[in-house]
Amino acid sequence: MLGFTHLTFALFLEGNTSLPDIALVSFGSLFPDIDTFGILSRAMKSRGRNLKHRGILHTPFIYCVIFGVYYLMFRNFGIMPFIVGTFSHIFLDFTTVEGIPILYPITSRRFHIIGFKTGGMVDISMSFFFLFFFILRLFKFI
Template structure:
């Protein structure tokens, strides 16, 4: 999945999670979702985040390959424990969720993801789309429409703008 699709699909799922739970749909939460949704691709130097990693993506890809360690639920769990253990701020919650959403989104690709790495290198998948395909474009646009609907229907955008207020 391309970076803009990861961002949009993750924002849509993140908005739905906020609409139906007590998660705060704030600017901090959405920033966390966006950053978290991009970070697993630090293992691909040509990815959006990889091109901005000051060479770190090359080292990660060399050591673990693309869609390796950074796409594991085991590694996600460790990251979640560390991040949430340090702070359960809206940003931290959004970051952990965005990272998880990325893994789940790539699970739906024909390439799959090694969900149980380092215990198992098998790539699991529910092959719904190929990166850059018409199905991915459909996922992007339907997620965008659903994001707007959820945000409007549940007044999430009002909550988001209110979170930017400097007058508390």
């Protein structure tokens, strides 16, 4: 899915319209793709390593471990919007033809359901659908 679709879907799911929640869910919705842009990607490439897109950062296991450790350390779910954003991203990529390694670390084989094409008509249509309903919620029409 496109980044815009990930963002609008997470905003649609979050429900809260407070600025901190919007910021956390937005960051979480794009976080699994951090391997494709920014400082992390450049740093890994400069060291001769390349994070494979839709690799470890697209598997539910790694986030369950991270969020579990976070909960054990802080005993709260103050980052729940970030969690919603991250798992919404993983879910949407699970619906694409490319799929995700949902059973990692057991296997790196990618699985998918439905089989939407990234950047296709369904992807773009969904992003505007989610944006429309988020705006309705933001301005308290629903």
